Amino acid sequence: MKNKFLKYVLTVAICVFFASCYEVNEEIEIKADGSGTYVTKMDMGQLIDLMQTFAGDEEIKKDGLDRVVDTTIYWKSLVDTAKDITADQKELLKDGKMNLQMNIKEKVFKMNLDFPYKNLNNLQQLMSGKATGGQGLANAFKSMFGKGDEQTTPTPGGPDMSDFAAIFDVTVKNGIITKKVNEEKYKALMSRPEMGQLKQLNTNGMEILYTTTIKLPRPAKKPENPLLTLSDDKKTVTMKYNLLELLDNPAKFAYTINY
Structure with a gap:
């Protein structure tokens, strides 16, 4: 029953990834030797209402899906059996973990992804969306939770976080981080028919x-992009924005950080 629950909520989360308001926090720590952690925290509590509409309260209760879940999944167990992700993705993901918290009654739905990395090249790949794209995640979930289930939901093909990340060329080196718009990738993304629906959401x-x-x-030098703010000790850089605004003006969110 636990596996069925997890498969259900993860599939729904991916399928409606861009259907409602929610919050994403990307937290990056870079150590002096170039290693560090890349953490993504998603608060998707507002998706609970959509899940209840999609399945109905009676169906949720019948399947035991109204139970409280607080579990940690170690990614090595997923990537070892995943068929549709590359060897480089497996190497990046294998030491990561995911914490899932869900309580339908309390409208709680949180997913935290935590990936340690060994060097700045690994961080560059993580920031480029090459390791944690929704398609790769969906296939990994299907591989883990779909065994023996003839009704496993097909992997969704809509836009995901990696599609947004991919419109930027990311470079991470010792002392500098840059994100520049790749016009060809941006135009390719915007040519997809479903992007009009996302623009309508915005x-x-x-x-x-x-x-x-x-x-x-x-410490970092003063960044040129006004959306970037520095902490008092200049060792923490923060940017806050509405991700859907990338659809109209991605250049607004490009930046260079020198430190």
Whole structure:
């Protein structure tokens, strides 16, 4: 029953990834030797209402899906059997973990992804969305939770966080982090028919509140992008914005950080 529950909520979370307001916090820590942690925290409590509409309260109760869940999944157990992710993705993901908290009654739905990395090249891949794209995550979930289930939901093909990350060329080196818009990738993304629906969400006041926090091993210089703020000791850089605004003006969120 636990596996069925997890498969259900994870599949629904991915399928409606951009259907409502919620918050994402991207937290990056860079140590002096170039290693560190890359953490993504998602608060998707407002998706509970959509899940109840999608399945209905009676169906949720019948399947025992109204129980409280607080579990940690170690990614090595997923990537070892996943068929549709690359060897590089497996190497990046294998030491990571995911914590899932869900309480339908209390409208709690949180998912935290935590990936340690060994060097700045690994961080560059993580920030580029190459390791944690929704498609790769969905296939890994299907591999773990779908065994023996003939009704496993097909992997969704809509846009995900990696699609947004991919419109930027990310470079991470000792002393500098840059994100520049890749115009070809941006145009390719915007040519997809479902992007019009996402733009409509932004027009209707929907938001995906996204915060990036980067903890540096030494002080940063004053950044040129006014959306970036520095802590008092200049070792923490923060950017807060509505992710859906990327659809209209991605250059607004490009930046260079020198430290």
